[in-house]
Amino acid sequence: MAKKVKQSVVIKVKLKLHHSTDADLLNTMMQQYRNACNLVSQAFFDDHFRSNTQALTKRLYHQLRQDFHLKSQLAQSVVRTVMARYKAVETQLGDQPYCYPTDKKLPNGRPELVWVHRDCQWLWQPINFSQPHADLQRGRDWSFLSNGDLSINTLEKRIQVTPVCHGLQEYLAGEPITSAGHGFEQYLDGTWKFGVAKVLHIRGKWYLHIAMTKEADELQLSKNPKVVGIDRGLRFLVTTHDHQQQTTFVSGKSVQRKRAKFKRTREALQCKGTKSARRRLKKIGNRENRWMTDVNHCLSKTLVVTYGADTLFVLEDLTGVSFNRDDLPKALRNDNSSWAFYQLEMMLTYKAHRQGSLILKVPANYTSQRCPKCEVINKENRDHQQHQYQCADCGYRSNDDRVGAMNIQTLGQRYIAGNAKPRFKKPKSTKTTVA
Known part of the structure; x- marks a missing residue:
């Protein structure tokens, strides 16, 4: 019997809000969620990274609900979000061990180097969550409606939003999907499962990043691949x-030219040092990261x-x-x-x-x-x-x-x-x- 492995992808769905008050409800929830993540991050850091998800939830659950007015599911999601971020950072630190020379010399005359594995203990301060966001559990915090809309839970009430993506409305209405299957509709064949969704507000637009998983047979190459x-x-x-x-x-070459242009712009703004220059620096950094991601994609x-x-x-x-x-x-x-x-x-x-x-x-x-x-x-x-x-x-x-x-x-x-x-x-x- 072939071994099963889990495939995971994240799809990005643009959202269309029905009422102007919906944006205020989402913003409030995301800011409170962000603040709650920083509180949990500080507690995990002060505990020297010894607590696990269950212990942190038991210790901070009631405080998260009382101080940030989070509902039960969101309070638990905050702890999982923080622990997942620390796990990712620890993986990144492990992939970049610290290197320092010793007093000894190698036979070729070079200094002997010592590589030290790094983990979260190397962090000088807790991880800071700066961007407002919220992780929503499928079925509790977000769900599909029969009319093709999405239902999203906020701190006050549930709101309805319309996803702007081809194929989703036909899927929810039970109609056949006639597209070629290269966009969102390729995940609607019944083999993919919807999971946690992250709601974000990026450059004036609302998005829902939905995690999807699928079980498949472990891939085996042929004898002569x-x-x-x-x-x-x-x-x-x-x-x-x-x-x-x-x-x-x-x-x-084109990548080097564009990176050099970004660098010259950053240096000019850093020399100014004004408040508007710092805001511009942040925007340019985000733009360069998006461009870099697109090149690799x-x-x-x-x-x-x-x-x-x-x-x-x-x-x-x-x-x-x-x-x-x-x-x-x-x-x-x-x-x-x-x-x-x-x-x-x-x-x-x-x-x-x-x-x-x-x-x-x-x-x-x-x-x-x-x-x-x-x-x-x-x-x-x-x-x-x-x-x-x-x-x-x-x-x-x-x-x-x-x-x-x-x-x-x-x-x-x-x-x-x-x-x-x-x-x-x-x-x-x-x-x-x-x-």
Whole structure:
């Protein structure tokens, strides 16, 4: 019997309010919910992260209802929201261990580095919830109505809003959905279950972000899947090398130009230091994040559509890898560390799984130093300035990003061949003694 796995997606539904007073009711609920989250976050921080969800709910439930006038379900949802945020932060900290040098030296003369795992104990202050929002439980705080509207519970009463999304009205009315199934309607086939919904007010518009889950058989690739090695960077956002020995480069020049423009604007506003400049800085930061998310979304979708089902996408495990480069120009020196490589990885993971493909993460050790022809590992073979790789042993020469993608693809092939943990190891140098 095939093992079942759970797939999760979040769909965004735009809302149309029926009355002007509905906006006030939603705003009040979201602000009180946000304030309650900050209270729970402070309590969890003061308790040194020892309490669990059940203990926090038991201790703060009545205070949340009395101080913020929350209903029973919302009071419990506040604690779950805070605990979920701390769990996500702890995962992010675990993926970025702290590194510091010791007094000892390695055989090559470099200082020995110590990596320390990080968790929530590294936080100096509690997590702050700044954006008003509210997490609504399906069936209690929000539900569908037979006329196609949504019923949302507020602190005072339930209100009706109209979702602006194609296919939903036909689904609720029991009518056949005639669209191609590339939008919201693809989740209305009966296999997806509606879950928690987050109500948000973004740039003057109301949205409901609905979590949906689906159980499916665990994906199994064929014996000879397509193996695609993916090298991530900034000069080329991704460089792929596939099973047909074809290499594809996705240029990042336009991305670098736009990021440089954002940076110049931020620096000019920071020099002013006025209140209006700070408001403008916040708007620009949000705009840059939305643009960055869209770039990664389009890029991950293109990769999945291009290679199709039964593909093994191989990525480097960048956990604990430092991207700071002293050989880059000053304007681009920190771009590597600020680009959302992890976001691209997450988007590619869930999109590939839905398409019938899988993601494999392999160690990044020596992927840019190994010659894909003679397999000799030599750091000096790579020229960062010219973006070239030339092997001193066999003379093989190619683009350094292409060499990285080729080596990553090689690790994927070894995984398919039966090596559960493929990685490159540099052979120990042997010294000969002349008598």
